[in-house]
Amino acid sequence: MTRTLPAVTVGVSTKMYFSYERSLAYARSVAEIAAEHPAVQSGAVEVFVIPTYPALAETVRILERTPVRVGAQDIATADSGAFTGEVSGAVLAEIGCTLAEVGHAERRRLFGETDLVTRDKTQAALRNGLTPVLCIGERMPGSTDAAVDECVDQLTSALAGTPEGSDLVVAYEPHWAIGAPDPAPAWHIVEVCRGLRAHLASDQRLASFRVIYGGSAGPGLLGQLGTAVDGLFLGRYAHDPAALATVIDEAAALAAVRAGSPA
């Protein structure tokens, strides 16, 4: 099957690193970068930011005149009811979020979220019109074949019941590369992402899903990965807006290569 190439995607989660005010300052910086960047304006590069919950509504407002999308770091499995402390996909959609992160390694490791919970959150996002940013990744370093197998198991579990026509971003994040000094080796990322794409391509419902890499990603990485990935999911190394701007430049160069024209 021929794959229609999507926009090169650059997403950033600020996790729980920023204060409220710094979250809004970051959103304003992203708005300025997006307003001036032709590849963001044309849609060749899609940018999303995922701030801390209390900053979501104001971040949506700051970015509303830009193409930048705003997502949530988590989502409840249910849409309403007696679930103290949870935030539903319905409310996230109501305030203008268009994505929700699910299955992140930190949610699995620190908060005990299982594959089953990840599946329910994925389906909650889709049910509410949100694009899931589905994080998958092997727990321990090992061969690329073993990594693909572990990730495909996670994908198969999370995507059970996914309707045809759904939009979803697969974020390949090896657990051992998150919060590390350096990302996984480029050859490892390339091999695993190729395996994941091959798996997705074998099911028509999943063939259009983007595969992006996360785990200590920063400026300079995208150029080493070439067309094997559809973009990056960044944390610490894009919390400086200047670093994010550099990654967006690199994404624009990749988008030009994918479009068959020189960068």
Ligand SMILES: O=C[C@H](O)COP(=O)(O)O
């Ligand atoms: O959500 C983003 C990823 O977990 C990567 O975070 P990190 O780049 O700080 O390791």
